[in-house]
Amino acid sequence: MRIIRYPDALESSFIPNKLAYREKEISTISGLVFSSLMRGLSTPLWIYGPAGVGKTVTLKYLQKATTEPRIFYENALSHGSMRAILVSVLGQLGKLVPPAGITYKQIFTALSEFRKGAGKSMVIVIDEAAHLYMEPEGIYNLNRAPELYGLNISPIYISIEAPEIHSSFREFSGSLRMESLRFRKYDAGELYGIILDRARRSLSDGSWNEETLRYIAESAEGYGSARVAIEVLQKSALIAEHRGSEAIEPDDIRSAISMIDPFVTESKLSELSDRDLITLLAICRILRHSVSTGVKEIAREVRSVSDEFPVRSQDFRVYDSIRRLERLGFIKGKIVGMGDRKGVSKVIQISDIPVSVLSGKIENILSVMAG
Ligand SMILES: Nc1ncnc2c1ncn2[C@@H]1O[C@H](COP(=O)(O)OP(=O)(O)OP(=O)(O)O)[C@@H](O)[C@H]1O
Ligand SMILES: [Mg+2]
Structure with missing residues (x-):
C-alpha cells in the first residue's frame, strides 16, 4: 500500500483554498492596499x-481570490531587473515589447494605455525583492507611477529582510512612503x-497519527517555517514508503530531519577550532536580532565572547576565521553596494539554521573546551 496518495498537496507550489493563521495579514493587505487602490490611493507595501x-503563498492565495484589483505576481530573482519585471507584466497583458533599451516612461505609458481601456487598477507583487537592491530608481519609479504616469497601480514587495536593510533602499526612505x-514565525501549534x-489531503488513512504530526511540528518549531x-x-512519508512500511514511524521523521538539516550536528561543529567556534557564536548572537551583519560588528562581538569563554587562542584574525566558516558552509558572505559611489562591503548571513539552535550547541562545546 502506498502512503502518499495525492503528492500535490506536499509540493511547495500547492496553494491551499483556505489559508489558516494568516487571516490578519490577509485582511491588512486587502484593506491597506486593495481597498485603498479601489478608491484611487496607492499604498506601496514591503512584506x-x-x-x-x-x-x-499568502500573495498567491490573494491573487487567486481577487479579481479587482488585478494582481500580477513576478519574481525579481528570475527577472533580475525592474524593467524586465514590468516588461513581463506587459507580456501578461498581451503586449510584447523588447526589454532592451526601453525606458520607464515607455513602459508605464504602455501599461496605462492597457489598463485605461479596462478602467482598472493593478497590484504588482515583486517576490524576492532584495534582488532589486542595485536599482533603487526602479522602485522609485514604480512607487511613484501614480503621480508620474497617472497609473492606478500599487506595488507589493516581498523579502526576507526588513525594508531598511539595503542602504540603496534607505536613500529613498525619506522621499518614499512605504508601509x-x-x-512572524509559526509556533508548533x-x-x-x-x-x-x-x-489529510495527501496521505492514506492509518499511515499517520496525531503523535506523528506533533513530533514533526515540534521539530520544525525552531525554524518557525511551514516549508520545513x-x-x-x-520526506518522512517517502522514507517510510521506501522501507515498505504502511505507516510513518518516529525514526522516519528523524531521518527526514537529518536530511533537511545536515549542518546542525555536533560532529560538524566539533571539527571547528575554538577560534572559529567563537567567531561563529559571535555571529549567531548578532543575528538573533538582525538578518545580516558585517566584519567590524563581528570583531567587536568576538571580543566579548572571548571574555566569556577564555579558551587558548585569544588573539586571532577574525577575517580569516570568517572566511573559513564561509568555505565550510556555516555562513554566507555577500558583497553589497553601499549606495552611489560609496563602494562595497561584505555582509554575513546565516539563512538555513536557526541561530538559537546553533548558539546553544556552540556554547556547550566551548564550555567543555574551557572546562
Ligand atoms: N498558513 C499556511 N497554511 C498552509 N500552508 C502554508 C501556510 N504558510 C505557508 N504554507 C506553506 O509553506 C510553504 C512555504 O511558504 P512560502 O513559500 O509562502 O514561504 P515564504 O515566506 O515565501 O518563504 P521564503 O522567504 O523562503 O520564500 C509553502 O508550501 C506554503 O504553501
Ligand atoms: Mg517566498
Whole structure:
C-alpha cells in the first residue's frame, strides 16, 4: 500500500483554498492596499519575515481570490531587473515589447494605455525583492507611477529582510512612503495545523497519527517555517514508503530531519577550532536580532565572547576565521553596494539554521573546551 496518495498537496507550489493563521495579514493587505487602490490611493507595501512563513503563498492565495484589483505576481530573482519585471507584466497583458533599451516612461505609458481601456487598477507583487537592491530608481519609479504616469497601480514587495536593510533602499526612505508588514514565525501549534491539513489531503488513512504530526511540528518549531514542516512530512512519508512500511514511524521523521538539516550536528561543529567556534557564536548572537551583519560588528562581538569563554587562542584574525566558516558552509558572505559611489562591503548571513539552535550547541562545546 502506498502512503502518499495525492503528492500535490506536499509540493511547495500547492496553494491551499483556505489559508489558516494568516487571516490578519490577509485582511491588512486587502484593506491597506486593495481597498485603498479601489478608491484611487496607492499604498506601496514591503512584506518581510523569515523563510517559509507563508509570504509567497499568502500573495498567491490573494491573487487567486481577487479579481479587482488585478494582481500580477513576478519574481525579481528570475527577472533580475525592474524593467524586465514590468516588461513581463506587459507580456501578461498581451503586449510584447523588447526589454532592451526601453525606458520607464515607455513602459508605464504602455501599461496605462492597457489598463485605461479596462478602467482598472493593478497590484504588482515583486517576490524576492532584495534582488532589486542595485536599482533603487526602479522602485522609485514604480512607487511613484501614480503621480508620474497617472497609473492606478500599487506595488507589493516581498523579502526576507526588513525594508531598511539595503542602504540603496534607505536613500529613498525619506522621499518614499512605504508601509511594511512583518510575517512572524509559526509556533508548533500552527505548524501542526498546517501539516494536519496536508496529511489529510495527501496521505492514506492509518499511515499517520496525531503523535506523528506533533513530533514533526515540534521539530520544525525552531525554524518557525511551514516549508520545513511540510518537507519533513513529505520526506518522512517517502522514507517510510521506501522501507515498505504502511505507516510513518518516529525514526522516519528523524531521518527526514537529518536530511533537511545536515549542518546542525555536533560532529560538524566539533571539527571547528575554538577560534572559529567563537567567531561563529559571535555571529549567531548578532543575528538573533538582525538578518545580516558585517566584519567590524563581528570583531567587536568576538571580543566579548572571548571574555566569556577564555579558551587558548585569544588573539586571532577574525577575517580569516570568517572566511573559513564561509568555505565550510556555516555562513554566507555577500558583497553589497553601499549606495552611489560609496563602494562595497561584505555582509554575513546565516539563512538555513536557526541561530538559537546553533548558539546553544556552540556554547556547550566551548564550555567543555574551557572546562
Ligand atoms: N498558513 C499556511 N497554511 C498552509 N500552508 C502554508 C501556510 N504558510 C505557508 N504554507 C506553506 O509553506 C510553504 C512555504 O511558504 P512560502 O513559500 O509562502 O514561504 P515564504 O515566506 O515565501 O518563504 P521564503 O522567504 O523562503 O520564500 C509553502 O508550501 C506554503 O504553501
Ligand atoms: Mg517566498
